[in-house]
Amino acid sequence: MARGGKLMPVEPRLWARVDKCGPLPEHRPDLGPCWIWTGCTNSKGYAHMCVEGSKRYVHRLVYQLVVGTIPPGLTIDHLCRNRRCVNPSHLEPVTGRENTLRGESRSAQHARKTHCPRSHPYDLLNTRYGANGRRYCRTCESTSYAERKRSA
8 A cells, every 4th residue: 555655644545444344243233243354364363464564453543443452461352243343332441351251251151150069169268279270169078078078
C-alpha cells in the first residue's frame, strides 16, 4: 500500500480491511454484528497487521483507537468468541486468568469445576495444589491413603 514510496498511515489501512457487516455471534446475538478483519490472520486465527515494522494484533489496535489505553496487566477478550472480530463493543480488557476461564480450552473447563469427580468441594480447606498448579482433593487423597494402608 505504498503511495509515492511511503506506507499509508495505520488507520486508513486498518479500516480498509474491516467488514462491519459480519455475522451475529451465535452465543451472544445481543452484542450486534461482528466487524470482521479481512486481512491477514496468524495460525491461531487472530487478525494482525504490520505497524512500523512489527506485527500487531488488530483487535488491540482498534480497542486503543476507539476506546482508549488497555490497562497494564490486562488482555483483550473477544466476548463474541470470534478471533477475527475487531468490533470494540465485542472487546473487553480482562486478566489473563479471566480470559482463560471464559474460553473453552481443556484448562478452562477444568478450572471452572467447583467439585472433584467424587463431588467433594474444591475449596480453601479441601484443595491442595501440586507443583504443576493442578488441584487435588484432600478428602480423596486421605481416603486413598487409608485404603492403601489397610491393604498393605
